[in-house]
Amino acid sequence: MSQLGTASVTIAMLLTIYGIAASLIGATRKEPALVISGQRATFLTTLTLGIAVFALVAAFLQNDFGISYVAQHSNLSMPRIYTWVAFYAGNEGSLLFVAFALSMMASMSMFHVRRDLGIQRPIANGVLLAILLFFVAVMLFLANPFAELATPLTDGEGINPLLTHPGMFFHPPLQMTGLAAISVPFSLGLAALISGQIDDDWVDNGRVWGLIAWVLLGVGLLLGAWWAYTILGWGGYWAWDPVENAAFMPWLGLTAFIHSIMVQKRRGMFRMWNIALINISFILGAFGIFINRGGPVPSVHSFGASTLGWVFLIFLGASVVVSFGAFIYRFESLKSSTRLESTLSREAAFLVNNFLLLGIAVVTMWGVVFPILSELSVGRTITVGQPFYNQVNGPLILALILLMGVGPILPWRKANFKTLKTSITVPVAITLAITIVAAVGLQLTILPVVIGVFASTLVLTVILQEWLRGTIARHKSTQAGYLIAFLGLIAANRPRYGGYIAHLAIVMLAFGIVGSSFYSQEKDVFMSVGESTSIGPYQLEFKGIEAETFPDRIERVATLEISKDGSRLGELTPWNGVYPSFNMVSTRAGLRSTPIEDLYVIFSEIQPDGQTAAFRVLLNPLVWWMWLAGPFVN
Numbered sequence: 001m002s003q004l005g006t007a008s009v010t011i012a013m014l015l016t017i018y019g020i021a022a023s024l025i026g027a028t029r030k031e032p033a034l035v036i037s038g039q040r041a042t043f044l045t046t047l048t049l050g051i052a053v054f055a056l057v058a059a060f061l062q063n064d065f066g067i068s069y070v071a072q073h074s075n076l077s078m079p080r081i082y083t084w085v086a087f088y089a090g091n092e093g094s095l096l097f098v099a100f101a102l103s104m105m106a107s108m109s110m111f112h113v114r115r116d117l118g119i120q121r122p123i124a125n126g127v128l129l130a131i132l133l134f135f136v137a138v139m140l141f142l143a144n145p146f147a148e149l150a151t152p153l154t155d156g157e158g159i160n161p162l163l164t165h166p167g168m169f170f171h172p173p174l175q176m177t178g179l180a181a182i183s184v185p186f187s188l189g190l191a192a193l194i195s196g197q198i199d200d201d202w203v204d205n206g207r208v209w210g211l212i213a214w215v216l217l218g219v220g221l222l223l224g225a226w227w228a229y230t231i232l233g234w235g236g237y238w239a240w241d242p243v244e245n246a247a248f249m250p251w252l253g254l255t256a257f258i259h260s261i262m263v264q265k266r267r268g269m270f271r272m273w274n275i276a277l278i279n280i281s282f283i284l285g286a287f288g289i290f291i292n293r294g295g296p297v298p299s300v301h302s303f304g305a306s307t308l309g310w311v312f313l314i315f316l317g318a319s320v321v322v323s324f325g326a327f328i329y330r331f332e333s334l335k336s337s338t339r340l341e342s343t344l345s346r347e348a349a350f351l352v353n354n355f356l357l358l359g360i361a362v363v364t365m366w367g368v369v370f371p372i373l374s375e376l377s378v379g380r381t382i383t384v385g386q387p388f389y390n391q392v393n394g395p396l397i398l399a400l401i402l403l404m405g406v407g408p409i410l411p412w413r414k415a416n417f418k419t420l421k422t423s424i425t426v427p428v429a430i431t432l433a434i435t436i437v438a439a440v441g442l443q444l445t446i447l448p449v450v451i452g453v454f455a456s457t458l459v460l461t462v463i464l465q466e467w468l469r470g471t472i473a474r475h476k477s478t479q480a481g482y483l484i485a486f487l488g489l490i491a492a493n494r495p496r497y498g499g500y501i502a503h504l505a506i507v508m509l510a511f512g513i514v515g516s517s518f519y520s521q522e523k524d525v526f527m528s529v530g531e532s533t534s535i536g537p538y539q540l541e542f543k544g545i546e547a548e549t550f551p552d553r554i555e556r557v558a559t560l561e562i563s564k565d566g567s568r569l570g571e572l573t574p575w576n577g578v579y580p581s582f583n584m585v586s587t588r589a590g591l592r593s594t595p596i597e598d599l600y601v602i603f604s605e606i607q608p609d610g611q612t613a614a615f616r617v618l619l620n621p622l623v624w625w626m627w628l629a630g631p632f633v634n
Helices: 002-029 032-061 066-072 080-087 091-111 119-142 173-183 183-195 201-230 242-267 273-292 309-329 348-379 388-407 415-440 447-478 482-492 492-519 625-632
Strands: 521-528 532-535 537-549 555-565 567-572 574-579 584-588 589-593 597-606 612-621
Touching: 002 032, 002 091, 002 119, 002 415, 002 555, 032 066, 032 080, 032 091, 032 119, 080 091, 091 119, 091 173, 091 201, 091 273, 119 173, 119 183, 173 242, 173 273, 173 567, 183 273, 183 309, 183 625, 201 242, 201 273, 201 584, 201 625, 242 273, 242 348, 273 309, 273 348, 273 447, 388 415, 388 447, 388 492, 415 447, 415 612, 447 482, 482 492, 482 589, 492 612, 521 532, 532 612, 537 597, 537 612, 555 589, 555 597, 555 612, 567 589, 574 597, 584 597
Parallel strands: none
Antiparallel strands: 521 612, 532 537, 537 555, 555 567, 555 574, 574 584, 589 597, 597 612
16 A cells, blocks of 8 residues: 555656646647646546545555554554544645645646636646645655555554544545635636736636635534534634634635625626735635644644644745736736726725725734744744634624625615615614614623624625515516525526525624623533532533543543423533543533523543542533534535
8 A cells, every 4th residue: 555655646746747847838839739638637646646545545444554654643443434534634644635635626627617718727727736746746755644664563653532523524624625726716817817818717717616615614614613612622612723713814815705706707897806815815725734734833733733844834935926926927917997986886895895804814814923923033932812813803803794784785886875875774774673672682781792783683684685675576577486586586696696695604603603702601510420510591410420441542421411490301421531642631522502502511520539520511602503504605
């Protein structure tokens, strides 16, 4: 397997080199045969890297501890189901996964991208292969997942306990594939700059692939939040951790890009903005890889760190120089002939949207790099805590949600105050009424919460109003039933009406974040068997502990009987595992989740008497809505 994997990666590197040369020479000399040959080289990289993936997975399944990477990330005690997780648990394996995902994205894009793009298509292929070449070369020469040990081991070190979680089957692959997918719209934009054909031909393909990357990253971020919520034992789901931020920042850039590019498609404006935004998104993705795999800042994801930070820093620097070098070179050609006509227009709303999203990204970037800057300037690492992000990004996010409510009402080109007043009076009146009722009925006294409820309700009201108006109009024009008319409305204008579904997901996230951030209840308790505690309307009785010993860990499950207002609801079984070789205790929360609130219990430790245990008990309102938001993003 080691020889097969190394040979496959070597062939993949040769194919990328050939594909780059064939694509660029074929494009400049207008030789279709070379262009087609370059595309076929791209398809073959997917095949060869797929064989390498197969070889590494097979090595894990065979417990081939003669391969260093297998010995570091698995052992004989590891359940076979976690083989796939162990595959990308470390730096070398994750590089192979990223390279394979990137080759798949490149191959799929070459099938999908319109052939009438002319010279832009092979140039984009060459750019994609150049990015792929970097990862393959690093893997082959600096971080080979198939490197062999001089003396094979009889057993390995084992997988990091934090990775033995169902979320790890999906969160890292989606995150890495999303970062790889950004390369496709980036390569299309860069191809337009390199070719000098600064027009709108690449916009449709760029938007589709921008959406694909946005969805992958968004769902990956949500799954990462779920992983943190259920395994880290602190009761939260987002702590502005550097590695979380590293994926969040390119998602922000892509969010701005897929909104802004609609203006270019419809009005021929924002060409400069869109090239800049996709460049920024790609660079933020490269920065994310540097943070994730370079390990320059403290993170709960430190199991993915390596000593290759300098390599990824070079890649980040090259990305900045090439992308914005081409941007500056073609600067004059990027200017749009159409100008912004009014600040009361949908175009202006999209422009403000860009500034807000980039503002959030800049604040987040500052928080991530500050520990590095402090280390360089004063000789010690000073980390930026959660309050900084909440206090600075919080108002920006609230403003962004408010804009989501106002933007859809605004017309293209320009509006006057009279028409705007007519459009916004009803949704604002409904929103005010709902906000007042909620504030009085739920005793909402915290100003950010009231503003958040108002902003989220406004977005929801405007969406429902737009859907209702469009459905009624379509019903009248087609005589179709209301449900068919509604589905037809969304299908007929997916960028607009379908986009509102994604806005609904943001509203769900907002409600979940507001509820759990401001109204969570928490208590730490010690209970002996038979004792009880309460939180909110819930009562918890500790029934006992069951333990089971495995070669690499001791698993313990606590049983708690749950009642609410005197009525029995069932049992929660929080779990923990002690891993002596890692000097670590891993936890699984006992969780009862409803649309109103989550009852969340962590079993942290057991006392020497074997009958008394420590528990952290939380009551988190509205978290359920955050997980429901995931399908709406799709």
